Structures are given as structure tokens and as C-alpha cells.
Amino acid sequence: MNRRKLKARIMALLLGTVILAGCGNKASAPINVETGNGTSENTKTTNSNQNSFVVTRDMITYDNDDYYTDWTKENPVYVELNGSSANVKGSGAMVDGSKVTITSAGVYAISGKLEDGQIIVDLKDKGTVKIVLNGAEINSSNNSPLYVKSAEKVIISLQGGTQNTVVDGEKYALEDSSEEPNAAIYSKANLTINGNGALTVKGNYNNGITSKDDLKITGGNISVYAKDDGLMGRDMLIVKEGNIKIEAGGDGLKATNDSEELKGFIGLQGGSFDIKATKDGIQAETSMLIEGGKYTIVTGGGSANAPSKAKIEGPGGKGLGGNPPQKTTGESKPNSSNTQNAQTPPSNTTVPNSNNEGTTTTASSETDSAKGIKAKSDISISGGIFNIDSKDDSIHSNNSVNINSGELIINAGDDGIHGDSTVTIRDGKINIEKSYEGIESALITFDGGETRVVSSDDSINVGGGADGSAVNGRPGQNNLSTSGNNKLNINGGYIWVSASGDGLDSNGSIYMNGGTVVVNGPTENNNGALDYDGEFIMKGGIIVSAGSSGMAQAPSDSSTQYSIAISFSSTQKAGTSIALKDSKENTIAAFTPEKDYGTVVISSPEIKKDGDYTVYSGGSLVGNSTNGIYTGNDHKEGTKIVSFKITNSVTWLNESGVTTAKTGGHGAEKQGHRYSKNISICQCVWYALADTLL
Template identity: 40%
Template sequence: MSKIKALLTSLLLAELFFSCKKSTDIVPDDSSDTQDEVNALENMELASDYTWNTTDEKVITLNGTTGTVNGTGATISNGILNISSAGTYKISGTLTNGQIVVSTDDKNLVRVIFNGVNITSSKSSPLFLDNAEKVIVVLAEGSNNVLTDASTYTDVSEGQNAAFFSQTYTAIMGAGNLTVNGKFADGIASKDGLVIKNGNITVNSVDDGIRGKDFLVIRGGTFNVNSGGDGLKSDNETDADFGYIGIEDGTFKITSGGDGISAQTNVNITGGDFNITSGGGSSKTVAETLSAKGIKGLTSVALNGNFTINSADDGIHSNTKVSVFDGIYEVSSADNGIHADNEVVIKIGTINITKAYEGIEAKFITIDDGNLSIVSSNDCLNATAGNRTEQNDGAILTINGGYIALNGSAGDPLDSNGSMVQSGGTVIAHGPNSSPEVPIDYNGTFNISGGILLASAPGTQMFQAPSTSSKQNSLKLTFKSQNAAETLFHVKDDKGNTLITFKPVRKYIGIVFSSAELVKGTTYTISTGGTSTGTLNGGLYSGGVYSGGTEKGTFTITSAVTSVSI
């Protein structure tokens, strides 16, 4: 196992195991060899990297194209500050057209303290970390530091393409400020791994904002990234051990022309506040050959935190798996809110998808708990293998709990090209504007054994209820005439107790209702219209008193699915 893979994995394991506040442990998919990974982390990123004796600092003062060096290990000539030995260097001042270069074969680290530097280069990267065992860049408390390159480079040796460019393991820390203006391409880029412990960092870049090719690990800090390409990126395509992004905490504002956060393999976020606008936001569209997703991890995405995502592409995307462990999500997307080719798992959290083509899409969708509100122009929950068949494709939508409100204007709120299973939770499906789209659509079976299911249908064509093999009873109701949008639907039992008061957002002629309170042999009364003093949540009232409605008829539960026309 490589040191870099171990660094990232053990970092995430520590955070995930010890910050878990729920009864269900949050464990990454790859949790093998945990102790080896912890040991490797200790060998890679050391606590001593971030502490030092101030008496060891070598003070460097820059002035235009020259400067002074107090101590050995560094020289300055013709605007170039060369650091050629391991040690701690405290730098202040300005280079108007120059560069800081770190290049040493020493086996100890180089620590560079920015204590108010402003470096501008018209030729290449203002900061070039060429060769070292490791480099720690420290932002001195209260300091303001600026790196700015030019729109064209005359020196692109070693692939320099960023204002802050590194070819070695690099860490950034400190309570100071760093502004990076990448006018040529990237803002901050490492061809190795990049760790950011903290800092107040602003990046403006033509291409990618912050890039760690092998991995990008962020422990905390405040970030404002404006990039023409991807905002945060890790893109090693040749080694499956690399290409990771791991974020423990921090405050992020990311505005990107490409993806907001993009990893070749895994994105693992265990905390933080994120405001991401990608590709111009959900009012824009991008060509199929481009990518402007909010968060993308091709192998997997695992999330916990607070997210506001406004994307011209998928809000959250993986080619394999997306896991939501907790957090708050506000998503507006021109494509899918959350998409994975294979699996989406929602453990718990508050997910509000206010705009999407399809809300959540994967072959296997599992919702264990949480509060979900999804507004989409097509399907809200879509379990599909992606082959566009009308046959059972093996997809499964599983709902074990949660409060789920679905509003699909021109699609199916609940859709599985395979089967559906509901064992708990509350699911409210506001049907589409017109047939042949329906509130519930499945090609296999839909077995319900617990929870509440409510769905309104605009027509009777292809109108489906749960399967007759279900353990919990359901009502499949068809009215003889259409009910106007927002006309209340009310059911009470033979003792006058309210079972349900539902307010569909669109006109409806059909209702599907399933509840443990629907008991075989019991008679119930249906009313429409009227008002309720209860609290409305996603179309379902809780508490309060229903009054003023018109009784439409009664029904008696006779089987797992009782079909009624009134």
C-alpha cells in the first residue's frame, strides 16, 4: 500500500470513526488494513511538520528584484530567490518580476513562512517548488500574501502551469491570508500530493483552482475559489491508489466553469460548509463532452456537511456510488440532483432538491432515513440500469425510513425500471401534469410492509399501486371526475379518527394510499375539499382539525390492494 493512499485513507478513517454521532458507524468502502494505513500516515504527515523553533528561522526580505538573506541555504539574484537547503525560511517583501524556487536533495523538509509576500512573475510560476523531500508553506498569522503569474509563460520547464506550482508533497498551513492569481492556467497545483491544514485562501484562475494530482486533503480553512476549470481537483489517471479528495472541515465558496469538486477516484467529505456554483448554475446547460458537476468522484462520493450546490450538470455525481451519511443539501441542477451509475445510499440528512431533470438516479437507491424534498421536471427517484428498457432491468428502489416529498411535473415521482421496496418512512408523491406519466411506475414488483405512501395521479392510464404480495394494505382509488389542484383528500376510520389529510399540488383523479392503519374488514370514509388547521409538510397535514369537506363515499379493506371507484 502506497504512503499517499495510506495518508488519505487513514486520515478519513480517523475522522469518520471518531466524529460519528449516530448509532450507525460511518465506515468508508475500503476499510481494510486500517492499522497499516495509520502507521503510514505517521510516517508521511508528521505533527512536527507544523511546529518549529523560531530561533531556527532564516529571515529573508525581498525588495523589487533583490533582497537580503539572513543565514545560509538561500540566495537571491536577478529577482530569483533560490532555496537550496532544508530548513525554515521566513520571507517578507515584494518581487515585482521574480520567483521563489525550492530545489534541494536534502532529506529533511523545507519550511517556507510567508510573512507578507507579494510575488509577481511575467515568465513562469511565482512559487516553484521544484525538488524537496517535502515542503510546508506557512501563512504567518495576520499576514497578507499574494502570488500572481502572467497570461503567457516563457519558461514552462518541468510543466509549470500554476502561480503556486509544486512537484513534491506539499502542505499549507497558518492563520494568514493567501491570494493566488493564476492568469496562465491553474492557481495552486501540485504534481504530487497536497495537504491544506488551514488558512484563508483565495484563488482566481483561468483553469483549475486548487489541484493535487495524487491527492488533495483539506483539514480546514476558508476558501474562495473562482476558476475557469474545476474548483478543487485530483486527477491522477494512471494509478488507482491516487486521485483522491478528502475534506474534514472548512468554509468553501467555489465558482467554477467546470466541476466544483472533481476527483478521478474518491471524494470523501466529513464536514464543512460548501457553496458551489458550477458551469454558470442550473439556468445554464453544458455540452455532453464537458463536465460542470457540483461534486464528482468517479469511483465514489461520501458526504457529510452543509452544501449549497447550483450546477449546470449533475449536482452530485459518481460513476459508481454516492453515499450521504448526514448533512444539509440544497441542490439546484440543470441535470440530475444526485446521480450514480450503480448505487446511491442515503443514511440520513436533509436533502432539498429544488430543481433537477431527475432528482436522484442510480441502479440501486436506498433511503434509510432523512428529510427529502425533490422537485424535478422528470422522475424524482429513478432506479434504473440506464438501458432505457421498459422491461425489468434489475434496478431496486428501497425505502426504509425518512420523510420524502416528491414533485415531478412531467415524469414519475417514484420510478423503478426494476422493483421497489418500502418498509418504513413517509413517501408523498405529487403526480405529474398529465398522463401517461404516473406517480408510481415500476416494471418488477413493489412490496410495501411499513410506513405511509401517498400518491396523486392525473389519469388512470398505467396507474399502479403496490403489489398484491405486499404485507401492508393499500388503497387504489379512482374518482369519477377530476379534482382541482390543492383540493384536500381526507380519510377517516369508522370511529371518526383522521388517517390522512393530503393536499396534492396538481389536479388528480387517482389516489394511492398505504398505511398500517388500513386494516382488513374495516370501513373508511373519503372526503374531498374543506380545510385543515394542521401543519402542512410536503403535502401532508399533521395534527390539527379537518373540516368543511364533502363526503364522497366509503370503502372497506378486503385485500392487500383494495381498488375503489367513487
């Protein structure tokens, strides 16, 4: 070894030591050293919710008086508002200046305008008060205009054909410090709103409508403009029917009780909702059940306001962060000579620490949640039409998400659908038009339905740990780990994805028993159309995936259904059809990738052992596709690429014929230690310098 080379290597070692010393203080998260068996030495557990339950239909109940009735036959007391005073016809209410206090149970019909005063319900005994808003305008500059201080239950009926308004001021002057009204309509009792009239509520002080117990809505045209939350029911918030419009500086709909068993939930069975919220659109402190209704939800100004997420990719195609990677005998180093797909980070990209999986954000320090639909325990959707445009996740549960039916259009600044523990899709139509990651959970199961996902990172992402994301926190928040409990199960349905990151990404295993999957994968070689750390057992269904070749994977050799994977020597242009045909020229599967690709994987029950097959490129696809895949004789005039015989469960191909599976990185087989998904940029430098010394 000449002296110049020796000197250079010593200098490189010293430089690497200095760099690592500078990085050492920044490491704050456990490092996942992942081994070939798909396990991780450190895994992140999801915080459990002590009040965890699933809302069932029998928990959403209504009494007869929750529905509108003809109040004129109920011996009403008439209250006529006259500017700064009021007249009462009947007994049960008294007037003190501009303050009307209802002290007895009964029906009270209110009309006219109160310029600066209050309607107060303060019963001496238990009972129900029905307040009929019959063309009423109630204003208060310094308190809650409609304040239920004491009652068993209060019903607000909106007379058909009338417009009613309740408006408070920006500051409250409370006579008693023990009082706590903070909404234009504030109730310490169960509160129901029904009828066919219109109600406009302006909560300039804080909330629009708040019940400290149950809040039920069975009808009415309700518009709420609130400085903070729009509608709040502490114990429950349930809606049967009604047209509800909300513009809120906080959350749109909200239930908040997390300390009592089977409380703090939301149940929505019908109605029309137009929600614009700075924070969450619909938020349950525990669980939520949606069985019907029409929902337009915009949070945080929409997905266009989401912070940019500039990613720095490291060895193995994942984020950079952590300690120097371990190197075992015979382990290959990253291919530093392949610069074809090298990316230059944006000028505003910062060096990540070990806590954020190599992705950074240019967002501000704001941490408020701006999710479309959110619950701590469970979200179950069994009907309804949704159009969600959220700055943060569109649907988010700290535990489970179940979609049993419904139609959803989602534009998310972060995850389209996220459940810390599970996401299960049984039926329905889901169209995630925009997302950072499409669907994310530790356990994702598809049993049916039609799901379409467009993502700027991974489309379907399985990984462990709670999602700590808020409007600025998404990149790297999960620190996803490899775990035997992480699974993607595909039993049925149709799944179509277009991913700039991984198409199907499991930090665990994938099991496919049925259904159809179409993957338009990444064009960059640091991600793959299919990406898994454990095994991919293919037993049934059809999968067609196209993406880059650098990290290409196919189903595992232990699969019982046969698959083929072909890698091309040069990139194939978007729109170039690919077809697999049998010896009789019947098309097994053909489709047209929408992006450039280098590797295609096809698995179908029609691929048989010892069968002869041919792969064609180009040509035209005619007839009608089934879920984007053409079969039969629908492929015409393509160029023959390669012919072969099926002898193994997975047949790897190139233009010359049968070849062997790739190894290393995210390849088909992983042996020994592989590069962690939490490698820091300092590690990358260390690795490069270390290689010069070895």
C-alpha cells in the same frame, strides 16, 4: 371493402414504409423489447473503475508539521524581496538576480515584493522546507512564481495578520523542456498550507495551486483565481480547516491520480469553501469523503444555464425511439382519442433518434462536465452544509453515492444526485429545489433522513446503465432498461417529491418497509405518481401519492400492507384536500396535493383487512401535520366520496365504489409485450398507419 378505403390503406402502408426507411439509418442503440416479466433483452452495463475504493477516515492523515507552529523559534532564514532582487539573511538560499533558490532544508521567512522573479525550492538532499509568507508578493511574467522543483515536503505557512500574493503571467518560457510547472504555486513534492494569514493566488497561465503528490490544507484564508483548475493534488487533496475561495475556468478542487492504488482521492473534514467553476466544483479521479465544512458551489454559471430539455412523449408516456413496436394478439393500441392532455412540442424541438429516449435538447455541442461534486468511484458525505447550484449534476459518481448526514440544498441543471450503481441515503437533510431528475441510480436505498425533491422530469428514478450526461447531453443518455437488479428500497426516512414526470419511477421494482413518502405527481396523463416495471411490495411505512390518472399505479397485490387507490372521473383542483377515515371517523391519512390530480394512492399500517373506510374530498385540515400528512381528527367538513370495505391488499376505487385495477401502459398489471420506453417517432407513425390496415 370499398375501393376508396382499400386505396387509402395501400397508400398508408407505402407512406409508412418510406418513413421507416428514412428512420432506419438513424438507429444506433440496441432496442429494449420489454416483456411482462420485467426483463429486457438488452441491458447497458456500467463501466467499472479499476481503482475503485471507498475513502475511510484513517486514510486522511496529518503530520505534526502540517499544523501551524511558531516559526520564530525555529531558527529561520529571512528572505527580503526588493523589487527585482532579494536579500538573504542566513544560509540555505542563494540569489541570482530576481530568482531566489532554496537548496537546503529549513525554515525560510519571506517578505516584501518581487516584481518579476521566482522562489524556487531545489534541494540537493531529502528534507522538508517551510516557507513562511510574512507579507510577501511574488510575481512572475513567464514562469511559476513559487516553484518546488525538488524536495521531500514543502510547507507554506501564512503568518497571521498578513496579506500574501502569488501571480503568474499568461505565458511561460521554460528553460528546460523537461520542466512542467503549470501553476502559480507548483510543487513536485508533497505540499501543505497552514496558518492564519491570507493568500491570494492568480493563475493566469493555467492552474492556481498544484501538487504532483499530496496537497494538504490545515488553515489560512486562501483565494485562488485560475484560468483552469483552482487547487489540485495529484495523489490526494485533503483539507482540515481554512477559508477557501476559488474562481476557476476549469475545476475548483481536483485530485487526478487514477493509475496508482488508493490514490487520486479527496478528503474534506472542515473549512469554508466558496467555489465558482466553469467545469466541476470538486472532482476526484477516484473517491471522495466529506465529513464537515461549509460549501457554496456554483458550476457552469449555475442551473439557470442548463440547456433546455424539450421532451416528446410517446405511447406509454416515455420517450420515442427505436424500431416499429411489436404487437401481440389482444394487445391494446395507444388511446389516440384522448386529446385532453395532448401537448404541442416547442418549435425548436427536433425529432429524436433511437439513442436518446425521446428527449432532445437545444444546447450547443459543448460536452464539458459542469457537476458540483464528482468522483469516479465513490462519494461519501458524512457531514457538512452544502449549497450547490450546478449547470450539470450536483452530486455525481460513476459508481456509488452515500449520504450519511449533512445538510444539502441543491439546484441542478440535470440530476440532483446521481450514482451509476448505487445511491444510499442514511440520514441528513436533502432539499433538491430544482432538477431535471432528482435522484437517479440503478439501486436507490432510503434508510433515513429527510429528502425533498422538485423535478421537471422524474423525481426518484431507478434505472440501469451509466449516465453519459454532460452539460448538454442529459436527455436520453441513460437508455434506462428494465432489469431485476434495478430497485428502489425505502426502509425509513421522509421523502417528499414534486414531479412533472414520474414521482417514484423504477425501471425494476420498489420495496417499501418503513418511512413516509409523499408524492405530488404529474398533471399530464403520460406520466404517473408511481411507476414501476417489476413489483411494488409494500410491507410498512406510509405512502400518499396524488397525480394524473392516465398511467396510475398502486402497490402490487402481493403486498402485506393494505393500500387504496381512487381515481376520479374529473380532475381535482390543486389544494383540494383528500382524506381517508375509518368507521369511527378517525383520519388514517389526509393531505393537500399542491397540483391538480386524478388519482390518489394511500397505504398505511392503520388500514386493516375487513375494515370499513370512507374517502372524503375537500374540507379543511387543522392541527399539526407529521411530514405533511394529517391523522387523528385533523380533517373537518369534507365531502363524502365513497365508502367501502377492505378485502384485498389493494383496493381500487372510483366515485361509485370498488372497481378493478387498470391494465395496459403503466397500469397495475402488465401482460405480454408492452410498449418500449425507446419508441421512435417513426414507430409512432408506423403504429398509427398499421392500425388503419388491421
